[in-house]
Amino acid sequence: MLANKMGQLAIRAYTQHVLGMSLVKQADLPEGPKILAANHPTTTDPFYLLAVPEEPLTILITQMAFDAPVFGSYLHAAGHIPVVEGQGREAFEAALARLQAGGTIGVFPEGALSPREGGLGRGHTGAVRLARMADVPIVPIGIHLSRKRVRYVETTYGERTAEARWYTSGPYAMTVGEALWLDGDHEDRPYVRQQTQRLMEHIRGLAAVSRWRLASHSNRLSDSWATASAGSA
Template sequence: MTPVLYRIVRATAGRALRIGWRPAVHGLEHLPAGGAVLAGNHLSVADELFLGAVVPRHIAFWAKAEYFRGHRLAGALVRGLGAIPVERGGGRAVLSAFDAAVPVLRAGGLVAVFPEGTRSPDGRLYRGRTGAVRLARQAGVPIVPFGVTGTDAVQPIDARWPRRVPGAEIGFRFGAPVDVAGGSVREATDEVIRHIAALSGQEYVPAYAPLLRLGR
């Protein structure tokens, strides 16, 4: 069930984003009717905003746990939108994010994950962390890769809100679902990243991206 706040935000802020920036969207027909993990590159905080605006279904985002523990208003907002807190440090703490996400996927919902684990510091695509594949396997759903472009121009690091930039174009390309049930988790993750690279057109860096601090 789509949270009430999510419906309100999509009908207001989401509509404003679609009208104001007119993002180009391709491949929505690849979204299955049932559950799926949406896995894409991460250029800007605006990625989540525009992804929620262009996909006509509720998306449960994995959000940094710092947002839930920070400002009271920010915590209430991410909870009301149906976001799932995730501890980026890994270990046992990250399992709570899986516990919350798996029922959503098994019930036919969508969960968005950015395998790089943080925003790209320089516009390139970095090595993927294995959480998206592990989540898809545990829930028994496919991964739908997507590539986003242009969001780093309209909301670069340290910008509080998206802005209108002449010539900047936002685009989303969704690929066909990827079955990640076979092979090693690392191999499956690398395959997903290859699909994302093809959709986003980014240069690939075979190393993990440095984690950005909250607020950056």
């Protein structure tokens, strides 16, 4: 979609020239459809994730973002997928269809923003189930940023209110790991939970790599979303 491609180009320019994002890929992204899976410290993460792949990326984003004036219109035009609370199955089916059509999607396995106090939330199993049903790899991504630069804003659309965390200036780092290929049964619940935990461990480790990369410039090791609450996933 033209709106998706234009949005990616704009985000890529912003992350390079305004945000000053540090993006490191430990391996080339696999060709073809895939799932990009990252931790989620801020509301702006889905948009910065657009800078990672060269091909169009469809992101699963909370419905509240689609309800925002103007911005929501862009999300619809770009073909991103709304996630409505209590109706996750519809988003899951839309994501599966996109993968089966050869597209690449971006997800945040925590299913919500990472804990305010730091660390990662518990991983949901959707990414692993999608990967097995579509027979595509998952690419784990770890994000780190400066918590002092996060702006906390209570956002209300209609009768719904939620906390938004805006992050518009650096430092901000993403580390993209090697693709994970899975071979189990998506209906095998113990297997799916095990692989979800494995995915979250990869994401946590990559977030720590991002943390140390930024720390080498700022020397502020305590300011981390990546390492607090290490046993939370």
